[in-house]
Amino acid sequence: MEFKRNIIITGGAGFIGSHVVRLFVNKYPEYRIINLDKLTYAGNLANLKDVEDKENYAFVKADICDYETVKELMEKYNIDGIIHLAAESHVDRSIKDPFTFARTNVIGTLTLLQAAKEYWESLPEGYEGKRFYHISTDEVYGALELTNPEGIESPFTTKASSEHHHAYGTEFFTEETKYNPHSPYSASKASSDHFVRAFHDTYGMPTIVTNCSNNYGPYQFPEKLIPLFINNIRHRKPLPVYGKGENVRDWLYVEDHARAIDLIFHKGKIADTYNIGGFNEWKNIDIIKVVIKTVDRLLGRKEGEDMDLITYVTDRKGHDMRYAIDSRKLQRELGWEPSLQFEEGIEKTVRWYLDNQAWMDNVTSGDYQMYYDEMYKNR
Numbered sequence: 001m002e003f004k005r006n007i008i009i010t011g012g013a014g015f016i017g018s019h020v021v022r023l024f025v026n027k028y029p030e031y032r033i034i035n036l037d038k039l040t041y042a043g044n045l046a047n048l049k050d051v052e053d054k055e056n057y058a059f060v061k062a063d064i065c066d067y068e069t070v071k072e073l074m075e076k077y078n079i080d081g082i083i084h085l086a087a088e089s090h091v092d093r094s095i096k097d098p099f100t101f102a103r104t105n106v107i108g109t110l111t112l113l114q115a116a117k118e119y120w121e122s123l124p125e126g127y128e129g130k131r132f133y134h135i136s137t138d139e140v141y142g143a144l145e146l147t148n149p150e151g152i153e154s155p156f157t158t159k160a161s162s163e164h165h166h167a168y169g170t171e172f173f174t175e176e177t178k179y180n181p182h183s184p185y186s187a188s189k190a191s192s193d194h195f196v197r198a199f200h201d202t203y204g205m206p207t208i209v210t211n212c213s214n215n216y217g218p219y220q221f222p223e224k225l226i227p228l229f230i231n232n233i234r235h236r237k238p239l240p241v242y243g244k245g246e247n248v249r250d251w252l253y254v255e256d257h258a259r260a261i262d263l264i265f266h267k268g269k270i271a272d273t274y275n276i277g278g279f280n281e282w283k284n285i286d287i288i289k290v291v292i293k294t295v296d297r298l299l300g301r302k303e304g305e306d307m308d309l310i311t312y313v314t315d316r317k318g319h320d321m322r323y324a325i326d327s328r329k330l331q332r333e334l335g336w337e338p339s340l341q342f343e344e345g346i347e348k349t350v351r352w353y354l355d356n357q358a359w360m361d362n363v364t365s366g367d368y369q370m371y372y373d374e375m376y377k378n379r
């Protein structure tokens with residue numbers, strides 16, 4: 001079958017990547033979607049069970065650092081678009097093992113860029129109609145100060161903004177904010193962003209970079225705050241909170257991020273950067289309280305009865321105080337608007353994890369590796 005476009009999505013078995021793969025496979029039957037993923041501990045093919053048999057979907061187990069394999073794949077499938085999400089993504093792991101982050105996030109991104117460059121430059125039409133879209137994070141901008149610890153009325157809103165609708169400072173990260181990463185994770189992502197822009201400026205590669213705030217929703221590996229806490233509350237295990245829980249993050253429902261990626265991949269301006277976020281700031285401790293109340297309510301417990309599971313632990317080294325994204329450029333230029341209000345998104349998310357305990361047990365036990373071996377050993 002002849003496809004209109006052939007797109008590699010890297011990291012498609014991970015949290016955000018699986019939502020992007022699902023959206024593209026279902027929305028664009030005329031595109032062939034190749035999910036390139038190494039299946040590290042964070043990659044899980046069970047995240048994509050509902051699309052794995054679709055004709056326009058293929059999975060390839062490979063490392064983005066493996067230049068020959070990536071180049072061969074590009075040639076074999078005549079790739080004209082890359083949406084790059086594969087990464088090591090957990091800050092705590094980067095503090096323990098920064099080399100793995102430099103390897104995957106920096107060398108891996110550079111490998112993809114160089115393979116795309118070599119392949120696209122070998123074609124008669126060159127870079128015409130091609131696109132290299134790199135997914136990055138707001139953490140590259142460093143940290144904002146908590147100038148208003150009690151919260152002030154936020155000057156901006158979107159549909160995602162919570163009913164509680166606070167800002168904890170007057171500054172926001174814009175596309176012009178200077179990079180100032182603090183953790184090995186954000187330093188590696190910043191470095192990869194620079195390489196992507198350098199490939200545009202040096203070779204004319206049609207690149208785009210987006211920087212998004214914290215995502216939440218189904219299929220997130222349960223080392224991250226929201227799924228970890230939902231699971232712990234369910235099993236009445238302690239909820240470790242860094243420092244005083246005062247750190248502020250800006251939360252966006254993962255499907256709204258995937259919709260932004262779709263829009264920007266098709267309509268975004270080459271060589272441009274877009275910040276993605278929903279103007280939805282929360283202190284960690286407040287979000288934990290909302291999650292506790294929601295889990296309690298949905299499990300038929302007394303709302304708030306599990307508050308005593310909160311356990312304050314020594315703060316993370318170099319813990320950034322506040323992230324807050326200004327996404328007005330994306331709203332203004334491409335008309336993107338998140339679809340889900342935070343209170344609705346959190347309810348949907350908690351419900352999903354409670355209804356999918358088997359998924360949770362599976363990813364935490366490592367059984368999904370056996371699932372993979374069984375599914376793919378003979379292909």
Ligand SMILES: NC(=O)c1ccc[n+]([C@@H]2O[C@H](COP(=O)([O-])OP(=O)(O)OC[C@H]3O[C@@H](n4cnc5c(N)ncnc54)[C@H](O)[C@@H]3O)[C@@H](O)[C@H]2O)c1
Nearest residue numbers: 011013014015016038039040042043063064086087214215
């Ligand atoms: N999670 C967030 O809140 C958030 C926010 C903004 C940006 N991002 C960015 O979005 C991207 C995806 O994040 P996520 O939370 O879905 O991550 P994740 O950790 O859930 O998934 C990462 C995926 O990449 C794969 N992978 C890792 N190393 C690889 C390698 N060397 N070769 C091929 N595949 C490899 C893993 O197997 C996994 O499937 C990352 O680039 C991250 O920096 C994440």
